Amino acid sequence: xxxxxxxxxxxxxxxxGETEAVTAGRFVLAADRRGIAEGRFVYGRSYLERPNAVxxxxxxxxxxxxxxNTVALGGIFGALRDASPDYWGRLVIQRHLGNAxxxxxxxxxxxxxxxxxxxxFGLNQTPxxxxxxxxxxxxxxxxxxxxxxxxxxxxxxxxxxxxxDHDQVQRLLMLGTSMGGARPKAVVEDGDALWVxxxxxxxxxxxxxxxxxxxxxxxxxxxIATAESRVVEVGGRDVLLVKRFDREKSSGGYRRARMVSxxxxxxxxxxxxxxxxxxxxxxxxxxxxxxxxxxxxxxxLFRRMCFNALISNIDDHPRNHAxxxxxxxxxxxxxxxxxxxxxxxxxRRDLAMVCGDAGRFASAGNLLSQSARFxxxxxxxxxxxxxxxxxxxxxxxxxxxGAGVTARDCERIAAAFVYPGFRQTP
Numbered sequence: 001x002x003x004x005x006x007x008x009x010x011x012x013x014x015x016x017g018e019t020e021a022v023t024a025g026r027f028v029l030a031a032d033r034r035g036i037a038e039g040r041f042v043y044g045r046s047y048l049e050r051p052n053a054v055x056x057x058x059x060x061x062x063x064x065x066x067x068x069n070t071v072a073l074g075g076i077f078g079a080l081r082d083a084s085p086d087y088w089g090r091l092v093i094q095r096h097l098g099n100a101x102x103x104x105x106x107x108x109x110x111x112x113x114x115x116x117x118x119x120x121f122g123l124n125q126t127p128x129x130x131x132x133x134x135x136x137x138x139x140x141x142x143x144x145x146x147x148x149x150x151x152x153x154x155x156x157x158x159x160x161x162x163x164x165d166h167d168q169v170q171r172l173l174m175l176g177t178s179m180g181g182a183r184p185k186a187v188v189e190d191g192d193a194l195w196v197x198x199x200x201x202x203x204x205x206x207x208x209x210x211x212x213x214x215x216x217x218x219x220x221x222x223x224i225a226t227a228e229s230r231v232v233e234v235g236g237r238d239v240l241l242v243k244r245f246d247r248e249k250s251s252g253g254y255r256r257a258r259m260v261s262x263x264x265x266x267x268x269x270x271x272x273x274x275x276x277x278x279x280x281x282x283x284x285x286x287x288x289x290x291x292x293x294x295x296x297x298x299x300x301l302f303r304r305m306c307f308n309a310l311i312s313n314i315d316d317h318p319r320n321h322a323x324x325x326x327x328x329x330x331x332x333x334x335x336x337x338x339x340x341x342x343x344x345x346x347x348r349r350d351l352a353m354v355c356g357d358a359g360r361f362a363s364a365g366n367l368l369s370q371s372a373r374f375x376x377x378x379x380x381x382x383x384x385x386x387x388x389x390x391x392x393x394x395x396x397x398x399x400x401x402g403a404g405v406t407a408r409d410c411e412r413i414a415a416a417f418v419y420p421g422f423r424q425t426p
Contacts, residue, residue: 007030014256025041027080058265058325060079079119082322084115095150118246139188209239212229215313218399219307225335227335259322260322261318281354299376310389312343316352349419368382396417
């Protein structure tokens with residue numbers, strides 16, 4: 001925390017089916033008697049009296065007239081952290097503040113209104129009117145240039161930003177905080193939908209935009225629900241557009257879905273010390289408690305776990321999984337941020353999350369070892385793994401080429417798919 005930052009704010013929420021935010025409650029962040037940052041949240045009485053009131057999340061902040069306290073995550077409740085900026089959003093805000101290092105409360109307040117999910121934050125008890133203007137897809141060239149400037153300055157900026165610098169930052173403050181990922185991005189409107197525009201970086205080993213688009217298509221061919229995506233070319237460079245699944249256009253504006261990350265469901269942190277909680281198996285247990293249709297959601301999670309193992313997606317951390325609630329009930333969100341990697345090892349590759357008895361080992365045997373926790377019979381799970389393995393082996397190249405991935409880039413990512421150790425016994 002910083003001394004200049006406010007110590008409390010109001011938390012707003014856009015209720016299911018609505019387009020205007022209401023005040024859900026008040027959040028206070030202060031030091032307790034030991035000097036440890038403690039967060040306190042209380043729902044407003046008028047909010048609790050609403051017949052359509054919903055809880056902010058399915059884990060910590062149940063709908064009740066009480067004061068919630070936490071010292072975890074620096075005093076920030078998981079659902080509030082998920083509405084806070086990711087790495088890229090924080091970098092943009094830091095540039096906006098002259099490369100200062102704001103506290104968590106400042107990140108909540110400076111983050112743009114169009115953050116992920118249905119929450120918002122402010123210092124006034126009455127929520128501000130929602131913004132009706134968005135970047136358009138025709139602005140992508142300007143947004144790409146602004147992202148390049150911020151990436152180039154990532155290692156440290158000179159004190160005193162120019163007017164042009166501030167203009168670039170302002171363009172990117174209309175920014176979506178996707179659940180995870182440090183890639184340059186911005187929210188754009190195209191037609192009747194909002195899209196997250198993800199830009200390539202100059203140091204990317206391949207066209208990340210086209211490869212990620214190809215992985216979303218490949219996952220869909222394996223029966224996985226994925227975010228809709230497409231690639232556009234801007235000034236000779238590829239930009240990936242991913243349709244936001246937490247927004248739905250209506251005549252009165254955009255309806256919002258509540259959204260929390262698997263990190264919050266697992267009551268975990270981003271730090272290495274919390275890695276013991278990063279687990280697909282534990283996440284399946286949480287889905288069984290949080291979701292209205294646990295069998296469907298846990299089976300979907302099992303498919304995604306297998307897919308990540310088969311494409312060597314070793315960046316499958318808990319922020320890259322989420323649950324959403326468009327109405328009352330929670331369900332696993334469409335898959336997003338699916339990216340292959342090419343580790344040197346051909347015998348063993350590990351996922352970011354525990355996936356079976358042998359820990360994070362991305363092998364068929366390990367994936368199947370805890371299939372019952374995903375509410376799957378062993379033969380059913382074995383059939384799912386075998387079918388996905390064959391589908392990926394047979395179609396990844398054609399899918400990638402069809403998505404515009406060059407032959408050279410296909411050669412660079414070829415080692416990611418169905419690596420030799422996948423069938424190795426744990």
